[in-house]
Amino acid sequence: MVKPKYIIEVNHLTHRFGQRTIYEDLNFSVPSGKIFGLLGKNGVGKTTLIKILMGFLRPTHGRCTVFGEDSHNLPPATRARIGLLFEGHLTYEFMTIAQIERFYAPHYPKWNRNDYYGLVDRLGLPHNHLIRNMSCGQRSQVVLGLIMAQQPDLLILDDYSMGLDAGYRRLFLDYMREYLENGDRTVFLTSHVIQDMEKFVDEVIFLESGGRLLTTSLDTFMQTFRCYRLSRNHKSIAPAPDDVIxxxxxxxxxWDVFSFHDIYRVEEKLCRQGFNASNLKMINMTLEDAFIGYTGRY
Amino acid sequence: MRLSVTREGIDMFRSILFKEYLKIRLPWLTLLILNGGLMAYVAIATRHLFVMDHAEMVWYQVLHLGRIHYSHLKYAPVVTGLLLSCIQYLPEMTSERLRLTLHLPVSPNRLIIAHIMVGLTAFGLILFVDLTALTLITSWYFPFEAVTTALWTALPWAMAGAAAYLGATLGLLEPNYRLKLFNLAIAAGVVGLYLYPLSPGAYRLLGFKLTVPVLLLIPAVLLPAYRFRYRRVS
Structure with missing residues (x-):
């Protein structure tokens, strides 16, 4: 099987819902073997992008490919290589732990039931336990087990953290990390819990409303993106964002002023806008602070 | 669309059958019991005719005047078909769970056809019970001629039920609300054709052609399913 250089490629993607533009000329690519986190506030189109990648939505313009195939026309053999976690750990809740494994298994040639039961048995539930009677966290383990048993080359996890408490989120990521140690798999995930991404993803894609995009490694982002604190004094009008701010x-x-530039450059910009920036000081940030700083609060 | 019988095809069908069985077994059993209850009522009502009147008068009314002693059955297949479609597809459309199945590495057309086959089989089993009961009840009180007339009268009602099942499925799978209404209107028209009041047994003249509208509705379901899967027409 020819392995394309990029597992996912998005070229000039534009998508609109009626008059509302979600993306305009979106471009990015995901290389093999990397863990990519797609981060963005609610409503910027993360789930929409995943629906487009999986062919559940037709983009207005542009092209998306997965394993070199058009995303709106993925052949069954390609879909067999993709483990997809739907938002909210969507699953068939009328099935039991054993029944859902029996339902999925015949469809995947590389199915490994040990991966499924290895994970699900840690819940300590009998195999005839109905999924509808599980907590959200327990259901997430079942869904993750099913994805792992598929032995996919690409895992797409749409908001895996939804409804999970800190313990289950940690459990989910720990299992995922162990699983990814064996094999050259690519992960493309979205999450609202930014701090979980810090030790998990290799690269992040920050998606802003309108489809503005920043693709970077976490290390680079955290090293280059800065927060500077500026006293407000009596001035009530905030500085305006520009090419530096x-x-x-x-x-x-x-005011917290966020920029990719050093303190001198920011100070100069603020002075030009009529602010006294002599007391400007740099503030340490967590990834979540930086994320909020980059995308803005609501 | 190629529907060759391969090992993968059989495994796929068994897997869908398994899922659908788990999903619909209890509501299906309820529908079966309700239909059984209705046929028991038809049996009691038929017996009541002979209690209230002389046997020769009942025979005259049924065989010569075209009185339908099982008229309670007329809308039961339509209601059964509608409910069966809702039982089968509403859980799939809640949070668009059908995406889980449509992401399986199988052609969407095959998956949808497998779902429809399971649904039509479940519907057919209920109708088989109804028509068998109708045959037994009618043959108990009337000559063979009345049995064939009863079956040729009830068969279009059964077809109306199958059309109602497929029509409701068309409506449930279609993602666009305007097309959903359009599909339901078309299906209502097909159901209406089968329920058009004619003299008992009149549809026997049509023979196999009776099934054509229902058979046409089967591939028609593939289009809304395709539109649901890919959110497009072309």
């Missing part, structure tokens, strides 16, 4: 967050006594 990415975003401003207004607080009671200060």
């Amino acid at each position: 990415k975003n401003i967050e207004t607080h009671a006594g200060y």
